[in-house]
Amino acid sequence: MSASPLCTVDDLAESKAELDEIRHHLHQHPELSYEEADTSSFVAAKLEGWGYTVTRHIGGHGLVASLTAGHGTRTVGIRADMDALPIHEQTGLDYASIRDGKMHACGHDGHTTVLLGAARQIARTRNFSGTVHLIFQPAEEAGSDSGAERMIADGLFERFPCEAIFGLHNHPGVATGTFGFRAGPLMAACDTVKVRITGRGGHAARPHLAVDPVVVGSSIVMALQTVVARNVDPNEAAVVTVGAFHSGHAANVIPESATLDLSVRSFSPKVRETLEARIRALVAAQAESYGASAEVEFIRGYPVLVNSAAETEFARSVAEELVGPEHVISPFPPIAGSEDFAYYLQKIPGCFVRLGNGENRPMLHNARYDFNDDNLTIGAAFWTRLVERFLPKDSA
Structure with a gap:
């Protein structure tokens, strides 16, 4: 049959x-x-x-x-x-x-x-x-x-x-x-990164007496654009996206802190490790250069x-x-x-x-x-x- x-x-x-x-x-x-x-x-x-x-x-x-x-x-x-x-x-x-x-x-x-x-x-x-x-x-x-x-x-x-x-x-x-x-x-691995920047709040008219976390965060955002462009092999694929930036409530107040939320995508374990290492290093260096501090939480998502x-x-x-x-x-x-x-x-x-x-x-x-x-x-x-x-x- x-x-x-x-x-x-x-x-x-x-x-x-x-x-x-x-x-x-x-x-x-x-x-x-x-x-x-x-x-x-x-x-x-x-x-x-x-x-x-x-x-x-x-x-x-x-x-x-x-x-x-x-x-x-x-x-x-x-x-x-x-x-x-x-x-x-x-x-x-x-x-x-x-x-x-x-x-x-x-x-x-x-x-x-x-x-x-x-x-x-x-x-x-x-x-x-x-x-x-x-x-x-x-x-x-x-x-x-x-x-x-x-x-x-x-x-x-x-x-x-x-x-x-x-x-x-x-x-x-x-x-x-x-x-x-x-x-x-x-399909890519997907990780979430949460960055908390701590500066020193103050009056908007006296910025020299404060440490502005908005400026620090802005510098971090721009620095992060170099991670894929300069730290990842051009033959590999990766994404680092800042999806959220929150700080302050009033035009005349320099806030005390700021937060960034990032979505990070990669297609190989090696690139995934590189992205985490470079993000941590860049955030720390940028914050320190302005006299601020920053905490990085790297949350591993799907592989x-x-x-x-x-x-x-x-x-x-x-x-x-x-x-x-x-x-x-x-x-x-x-x-x-x-x-x-x-x-x-x-x-x-x-x-x-x-x-x-x-x-x-x-x-x-x-x-x-x-x-x-x-x-x-x-x-x-x-x-x-x-x-x-x-x-x-x-x-x-």
Whole structure:
């Protein structure tokens, strides 16, 4: 008996209306990081209804749905994120968020629905041999102590062993249904730096009797512009952005202190260390030169997301089979944004995939953003076919 045909996008056509309904429900009911109780319960109920063994409350509101078929012993994991953002939605959609100040502005409602669509198709056809673990993760947007970290700490891979793990994120600015792949570093490490400058307050008319933290902070801001330009290899990529500068309240008062908040991005551990060292040194030197002092808090965020070569090539081949090479970008350009999927890839090999959300659609984290429903069946077919290819069905 020959193996069953692999999944195509057309095979998901009959599921499109149901997937639209699921996605719109999730979009209307967003929950922030660490608060995804309703979303998790909704997802778990769907999966249990399709025959999955669902384990809840992993690292908080995370869950894993497991399904075994055939006699195969191999395993694979696929992850979707579930949390929303603290943004007031401005889309005007009839399924817009009903929770004020909370919005699915990054497409996690779509990611979750895509994986649910695949879950339904995988359970229906069971065209694989082995075990698939579908990982629905909370708190990707947390920035630190994220859902991935918590699920790993809660024994994710010990309890649900995976030979490889795969994940997906939509990408506005790229044509709908176009897949992007890049082996090696794909997304940047993201660190936050908080600088507190202490000077000496005084009267604006007597600056010589004060130490002005505004001047000190301004000097630090300008000096920081040299870090990437003069301390990082031109063949490497890095970003140092001062996103906030706060000091003072009145025009005629020299304040006592000032604060700076920085976002720092890098694509290699070596560059990451260089950035921290140079930022600390520049801040201290600039403050001292003005007779002020400065404290630097360097908060490590998500690490560099590094796709493994073999799994990236495998996922790329699945996408080319599904949608054709003309709808695949490889290598995809590096992305300065960050993702806690990076923590999974530090533990086991895998690949994080980008899926075009449309060329002229609002960017991520925008109040007018919306996940493109045209991707629901495309993404679900991709995950289904990937499972079928990673865990090929027994032939007899």
